[in-house]
Amino acid sequence: MKPMDIEKESFAIIEKELTTDIPAEYKPVVKRVIHTTADFSYETSMTFSKGVIEEALKAIREGVDIVTDTNMAKSGISHKMAEKFSCSLNCYMADSDVASEAAKREVTRATVSVEKAAKDNPDCIMVVGNAPT
Template structure:
């Protein structure tokens, strides 16, 4: 094993064999996808056992390639909540949710997750990879700060019935390099899986 490489567990290998066999020859066959898009889509399906993500996810191969390069150059990775951070397995991440003063956030009309975006941006500056899996308000806040953040990539996959679809639509409309999905689905595990796919690509190019 070369330094920094990753060993794949046999259970994971078998999981990939199963998901590819189920999709082979169908309209959702991931073999038709560009390599980085395929890596992200299959990692999310592997993490969720939800094949619907093949059609639901929105990826841009050029943006993913630039993100892999940014990660290799040690761009910071920022998450919205600790649950998202906990799922990222090969990189230390920045999550400032625990540093938010909830009274001050409420006074400013922000949720704690939205306020944490500002604290994280103050720490990491422009060019980070932002991974948002739980809080639509965090994604909305990042979009308002996009000119300052200039993200290498936004993985915007918040979950929920209130604001999640709209926040992801706004992300796509903003034209930022991004991974998103069209439905209300998402979550910390989904967002972590998406960024892990790119991190693993950097480990095993």
Template sequence: MNEHSKTVPVDIVAPMDIENASMGIIESEIPEPRPFQGIEWQIVRRMIHTSADFEMLDLVRFHPDAVSAGQRALASGCRIFTDTEMARCAIPMRRMKPLGCTVTCLMNDPEVAKQAKRDGTTRALAAVNKSAPDMDGAIVVIGNAPTALLRLLELAAQGKATPALVVGMPVGFVNAAESKALLAAQHTLPYVTIAGRKGGSPLAGCVVNALAESILTERRS
């Protein structure tokens, strides 16, 4: 039995009890003063909870306007585009419906598949091309495909894609770290990203969930 298992009662079975206990452990292992505060800390804490990886504390990067831009977009009922079905499923509609938001993934769209085959590229990139005209004020969530993030950055630099927020967290060994570094180096798009190779759809999705929960909590109070 490791030291952490000793601190958690084995009779915790209710989902919220488990989550609250997990958050308590994270809070205790990262005491004040923390490098992130307010909503940024809520996002990073959720990412640590999702990944069980405390290295997130050193890897997460926020654009200065990321939180405010993301909250405004969600509060206005924005569209959310994801690069994978897994990322779409990581953003539950029980949080999105009260905000009037929709979550769309075009990876299985027949037109996207045909275009990707014609162009000899990935469906994720083709999906960005198709959704770009509808991205104004949207949130784009990329947790898997560096090609999607690289194409989004190209279109944004050309003024052809204007999302309110990019959650850019492609995972892997080929162009994942590089695409995220390019996202963090630009100043046009507000973003939340992770330095290096780590990332993934669950992490990218939980950023949106944390932002949405911050709005819903404020509305309930």
């Protein structure tokens, strides 16, 4: 089976297993999160701010910076699509200043990398991935 066929089948299985009526604009996001995590509890636990999808799409079309808390999350974003819309993809987790600040304050690098993102890119889209802290 081809990789795209596997993904298509996976999403079909997820769709079949959903038990709640998820609004159409949120459903692709919920399905992607379930696909990524294999955790169907997201079907009922995810919440969305009013207008968030439209605002996110608008920001992407305008070339917003996208910052992730992990390199794994960054690798899961289509670099081709980011380039198409002139969106930069950034992750500060491995930056030396992040590591030294985290050690100095005795906090996680994830904490410092998110703080750096908020300071350097206040209007970014922040993607939270799988940092264990």
